[in-house]
Amino acid sequence: xxEPDVTIFICVSCTVDGNKSEKPGRALFDxxxxxxxxxxxxxxxxxxxxxxxxxxxxxxVALSGEGKWTYVVGDLDAATHADDVVAAALSYGATLNGIxxxxxxxxxxxxxxxxxxxPTSFRPEEQGL
Ligand code: FES
Numbered sequence: 001x002x003e004p005d006v007t008i009f010i011c012v013s014c015t016v017d018g019n020k021s022e023k024p025g026r027a028l029f030d031x032x033x034x035x036x037x038x039x040x041x042x043x044x045x046x047x048x049x050x051x052x053x054x055x056x057x058x059x060x061v062a063l064s065g066e067g068k069w070t071y072v073v074g075d076l077d078a079a080t081h082a083d084d085v086v087a088a089a090l091s092y093g094a095t096l097n098g099i100x101x102x103x104x105x106x107x108x109x110x111x112x113x114x115x116x117x118x119p120t121s122f123r124p125e126e127q128g129l
Contacts, residue, residue, distance in 0.1 A: 005043040005093040007064045008032060008085065012048040014058030024078045028059045031082035036089075044089050054114050063089055067119050068098025075112040084108050 010029040016022045026048075033046045052060045057074030059081075064070040071092070076085065084106035091104045098119070102110070 004045045005065055006045075006089045008036075008044060008046045008089050009049045009052065009062040009064065010046060010085075011050070011052045011054075011058070011060045013050050014055055014060060016058065025059045027078035028061070028076060028082060028085070031078060032061075032085050035082050035086045039086075042090065044086075044093060057112070057114065060114070061085055063092045063098070065092065065098055067121050068092070068095065069119060070117045071098065071100075071109075072114045072116070073109055073112045074114050076108055081106075081108050 010025055010032060012023060012026040012029050014023070014025045016024060029046065029048050036042060036044055036046055049062075052062055052072060054060045054072060054074050059076040059078055060072065060074040061076060062070055062072045073088075088100060088106055088109050091100045092098055095101075099116075100109070
């Protein structure tokens with residue numbers, strides 16, 4: 001089985017103001033999973049994770065793909081941003097390096113980027129570094 005082009009990791013453990021009965025990441029995970037499920041030809045998978053180490057900015061997700069930069073994004077709303085996460089993942093999958101053109105990024109991704117991490121294949125000398 002071929003590896004998916006994009007993996008969306010979603011933290012399902014974040015709480016809101018320490019209220020452990022409220023897990024907005026789980027709701028976002030469910031909504032994104034449902035939206036991806038509506039796109040059977042989409043080479044994107046969604047995986048729940050316990051923590052992305054940005055607990056103060058729920059909901060948090062990471063987009064990752066072989067040979068691509070990994071993006072960690074926070075401040076996402078489970079009720080309103082599921083379609084944006086899917087759209088960003090599809091744009092991400094269409095890139096060679098994982099860097100989504102600015103104009104294709106949903107507004108919540110423009111504001112919510114926390115970090116990006118290069119792929120292990122990254123060659124700084126190719127960037128003149
Ligand atoms: S518990 Fe969600 S990022 Fe840490």
